[in-house]
Amino acid sequence: MAIRENTISIIGAGISGIICALTLAKSKACKNSSIKVYEHKKRVGGRAHAVKVNDHFVDLGAGRFSSQLHHNVKEQVTSLNLPYEAFPFTQLKRPQALHKSLKSILKNLKPLCDEHPNDSFEEFLTIYVGRHQAKEMINALGYDSLSLPNISPHIAFDIIEKHPEIQGFSENAGYEWFNLKEGFSALTQRLYEEALSHGVEFHFGYELASIDAKGSNPSLKLVKEDDSELTISEGEMILTFPPTAMKKLDCGFPEDWSDYTYGSIPLFKGFLFYDTPWWQELDLADHVVITNNPIRKLYFKDNRYVFFYTDSDYADFWRDTTLRGEAHYLSTVKTLMAEALRCHESQLPDPLTHTYKHWTHGVEFSQECCPNHPMTLTHKKSHIISASDAYTPHCGWMEGGIMAGRSAANTLLKRLESEQFQRQRNEELAHV
Ligand SMILES: Cc1cc2nc3c(=O)[nH]c(=O)nc-3n(C[C@H](O)[C@H](O)[C@H](O)COP(=O)(O)OP(=O)(O)OC[C@H]3O[C@@H](n4cnc5c(N)ncnc54)[C@H](O)[C@@H]3O)c2cc1C
Structure with missing residues (x-):
């Protein structure tokens, strides 16, 4: 199956892909375009992924935003009327001597x-x-x-x-932080619904498998779960996924796209739900403890649940621990949590239920951390656009995803405008 002209194909339905599609769908220039988003997974949101466990929404991925740092996120949350609450973990309990x-x-x-x-x-x-x-x-x-x-x-x-x-x-000690009561997926879900209402089409279960960007007529090959293929060889193409996924595509990334290099860091979050909030007696509710062991950051969310969050080698440590089975994982958590709280593990109850997620490439960033990094990359020959939070000053944050999506859309709109201008000039010249 081939795609007709005047279509804009966006690959990736994370926050940057949805914002890109929505910005284009609302623009005058794309009034008659067909905007299609292809997503590998069965859901929107990418690294924003909330699940409901034990009646509580928890963010396995993106989880908090600051009103001082993340103006675009705050604006979206407010304008969509999404319920949010304080993310209170700005005060350390049980500080270390240092x-x-x-x-x-x-x-x-x-x-x-x-x-x-x-x-x-x-x-x-x-x-x-x-x-x-x-x-x-x-x-x-x-x-x-x-x-x-x-x-x-x-x-x-x-x-x-x-x-x-x-x-x-740091000097930012007073910054305020929030989380969405229904998790960050509530934001991407609402933006997705808005995009649908503006006529954007979403296609799930399509993985971009290769890009042919050698000539001036590029094509994208997508593979569906049933192994059927879709080739996109016409229209505009925008890729809204992070650098590690770009590298997998054998499309000359980063050399043919960027003057920068990119890195990523694994992340792991583990959530534990108990029948009683035993941590309240220890005066730990709404506090975070930084530990000397692989738990690293241990959070006590009011009377609801406990979670821990690790990055880099300790994220991989927890992935390896889960691979040795649920019982081994839970007993390791208990031992290390008791050590962190300086109590005996027999004093800690077993959780009723739990959930966790390891992200191999949780945070993606430009290694040069240069403020001049372009927010959108364009393939040097084919004009395919690549956008990611990793290219923005807010890499690793939803704020960066929103900025990336808008920037990709604006890059395309500028190009369409200049092509239109060129066409009009040519027509005028033809009449002279
Ligand atoms: C554990 C964790 C904690 C975080 N905490 C926070 C936080 O507290 N606050 C915050 O603001 N941000 C946080 N972030 C970062 C935030 O999640 C990202 O900045 C944001 O999701 C980036 O959005 P994106 O659309 O650019 O990329 P992504 O969310 O990665 O979306 C890319 C999409 O493209 C799809 N895709 C990839 N490759 C292909 C392919 N070949 N074909 C088709 N589709 C493809 C993916 O499935 C995905 O849906 C966190 C991330 C993680 C993992």
Whole structure:
């Protein structure tokens, strides 16, 4: 089956794909276009994925936003009237000894970042505070990506300032954070419904398997679950998925698309539901504990549930633990949770139920972290557009996804406008 002209094919139905489709569908220039979104999975939302367990919505992926940092998300949530509540995890309970001095140490070190553009954050810290203290500081911050060789001092300070659990060690200490009462899927679902009402077509279960972008007439080959194929060789093409998925397509990514290189970090979230909120007695409700063990960040959501969130090597540690079976996973969680709370594991009840998710490429980003990175990439020969939160100043955030979707749509609209202008000029010239 081939697709007729005047169609715009968008691949990926995460927040960036839906926003892109919606922006185009609402534009004058695309009034007569047919906008089609193809998505590999059976649902919209991508890395925004909420599920309902034990009567509670939990975000397995994207989970919180800040009204100071994420203006586009806040605007969407407010205009769609989506119920939201405080994401209260900006205060650490049971601080480690180092937590008391961490803010002043980081404040003194921040002005020195410019002198170390090519060092990793860990190397940078080691120069000023010694290897042992550098490791202790990263441990106390609870985000293990901070020790990766491709995390520069500038990126690290950005991470510290823009994450609710550790923003208290920066000047952003008072920033407010929220989560959607029905999870972030409520946002993508509502935007999807709005896109449908504007005539956008969604096709689920289609995986983009290859791109032929060598000539000036590109084509996309999509494969459906039943192994049937769809080739798109006409119209406009926009890819709204992250760099690791681009790399899989053998389409010369990144060299033929970008001057930058890209990295990703795995993430893991585990949720536990109990018949009684035993943590209330320990005065832990609505607090987060940064632990010295693989649990890393342990959150107690009012009287509802407990969850932990890890990145980098510890995300893979938990994936490996789940692969050894549910009983092994749950007993490891219990042992490490007891250790973190300095109690005996017999004092902790067993959960009624639980859920978890490992994301192999949870966060995607440009390794150069350059403010001049274009928000949209265009293939050097074929003009296929690629958009991702990873290309924006808000990589790793829904805010970046919204910015990416709008930017991709605007890139196409500008191109259509200039083609239209060129056509009119040619017609005028033909009449002279
Ligand atoms: C565990 C976790 C926690 C997070 N926490 C937060 C948070 O608290 N706050 C926040 O704002 N953000 C958070 N994020 C980040 C946020 O989820 C992303 O920034 C956002 O989802 C990016 O949207 P996107 O549309 O650009 O990409 P994605 O959400 O990745 O969507 C891409 C879509 O493309 C599809 N796709 C990929 N390849 C193909 C293919 N070959 N063919 C067809 N379809 C394809 C995918 O199935 C997916 O649906 C978190 C992410 C994770 C994983």
